[in-house]
Amino acid sequence: MEPLSHNHINYQARIDYIKRLLVDNFGLSDKELSGTKTTPIQYEADFPFKYNNFVYRISFPLDISTRPRNAGLKQAGCVPIPAGAREFIMRLSNADAEGMYRETRVQNEVAILTLASAALQHIEPHIVPRVFGWGPATPGRLGWILQDLMPGVPLEDIFDPAGSLEQKKDILGQMARILKGLQDYQLPKSIKGWGGLTFDDSGAIISASMPSVGAGPWQSLDDSYRGRLKVALRRVEDNPYLRGWRFNGIKERVEDFIERGLPKQFADLPSRQDRAIIHADFTSDNLLFDPETGRLTALLDYDFSSILHPAYEFFRSFGPNGGRFTGWMSDKDAEGRELGALRMAKLTGRFPSPLPTPVMTQNGPGVDWQLAQAWEDELQKHHVNRPSTIEGIDKLADVDELLGALAPWRLINKDFLRMNTDEGQRQALKRMAEEQLVAVLEHIGF
Known part of the structure; x- marks a missing residue:
């Protein structure tokens, strides 16, 4: 049993x-x-x-x-x-x-x-x-x-590749309108920082630690990433595979980037003082709709939500098959080249014509180019602040990519490790994680 x-x-x-x-x-x-x-x-x-x-x-x-x-x-x-x-x-x-x-x-x-x-x-x-x-x-x-x-x-099968493109566009248009509302909302003056929220004794909403990080609030976007990078390093300090990245000089390179490189990454982001309500899990899994009217009826699960730069929503939400905006990644294989092409399309707001054929990966089909372009079209139609309108978002995304590379989920999640006890596979995951982290560091000049 x-x-x-x-x-x-x-x-x-x-x-x-x-x-x-x-x-x-x-x-x-x-x-x-x-x-x-x-x-x-x-x-x-x-x-x-x-x-x-x-x-x-x-x-x-x-x-x-x-x-x-x-x-x-x-x-x-x-x-x-x-x-x-x-x-x-x-x-x-x-x-x-x-x-x-x-x-x-x-x-x-x-x-x-x-x-x-x-x-x-x-x-x-x-x-x-x-x-x-x-x-x-x-x-x-x-x-x-x-x-x-x-x-x-x-929503279930609406975003299935075989689903109706027109129905997808209608849902994406409603999602864009929701995102526009979250971006445009004027935050109360009592919220002064970046990160999480709580209530003071009078019931006013004030800045607090970010529950998914356990740190904060921070006084600037730069500080928020500096703080989170340091938390990520501490989080893997006792990991038997990552050991705080205290090998091959990696930890020193990361610390050097935090000290010298981070301010440069934000220098080309004119909007770095902007803040917005970030859902951070704004995907079809957290949406309900009425099949008869076609209207969205609920946006659920605000567990990962916070107050951060509007760009952050694009790093965490909208699904991995064409909606999300990623940081730099290697173009050594077909999957990396496809994601690089998608990234450029989102940065410019112009998609290739004709649209590329999706690349098959070990995890299944790659980018759904039709869906990705439809999302971009709806964002433009509703005048949503998006990657093509956020100057410097590419460098901000690279910092976020580094943040994710510091704490690879498959090596730090205890449940995943418990189910995958093969030491050879774990070592292979470690090598892949190190290669990815080093590649990102080299890309940003460290």
Whole structure:
């Protein structure tokens, strides 16, 4: 019999925890509690990787909008529960999630939801989940958010290569409009830094550490990358394969770049003082839509969100098959040359005609050129700030590429390592990681 996964070990304890939250916040009787259904969403008991959050659908047997609420449901970022509402989403943050720091992650998500709701209020239907209650993660207590159960269904096969290009264009146009709203939103003056968010004692949204990094806030874009590069070095210090990159002079080269090279990379970025709401996981996986109207109905999962330069959204969102903008990479193989051509098309805003045939890779088809051009066309149509309009984004992307190369996921993720115990494969991954990191360093002159 296979052992239970680390996700499933505390399954019943989490259900019991939710029941206590419902009793504490709504004063449900035993009978009412027994009639309340708590159903996991997108949950696999044997999923090998740690979930960032455990998500549940809560179905009440009665209207809870008139129930007395304690202070937990009157916190900053919350709105009143609408009359007649009986179904909600409950998100519990996983204290064991890889690379997520719990101190302000709930506060950051609620604050971003608050800002995004204001930024996108002009879009109908309203696509940002409302928050009705939340609690921070503390020692021995999981962080939680009670929010809207949003209408709609997953996009699923719409972006399949065989799907309708016209339907894809329609969805991409709606995505571009959402992105434009996030970019154009004027941040409150209380947010002074780059990184994450939280609430002060008066309920104002203020800068805080970035939950996916565990550091910050920073006073400039330069400082944000300097801080994150240093965190990445510390993160691999005790890794048995990377050893803090203390071999072949690599660590010294990285530290030299942080000290001397980083300011030069940002010198050609006139917009380096710009900040925006960054979702950082803005993909079809986090969108719902109405099949009858074709309208997007929800943008979900703000767990990785932050306040950073508008370029950062293009480094983390929109999918790897043509939407994302990457930093420099070697053109020694067909895949690298294809990605280099896509990068140039995005930088110039001009795509080759006719469009290239996608390159087949060991992971399947490469760039979906039709989809990539359609995305660029919609960004232009909606006047979205994009790679072709952000002067110096190529050098910023190179810094981000270096950041990713410092902490290669397949060598630092404990779950991946646990499933891949072959030492020969691990050593091969180490050699590939070193080659990539050294190549990026050489490209930027270090």
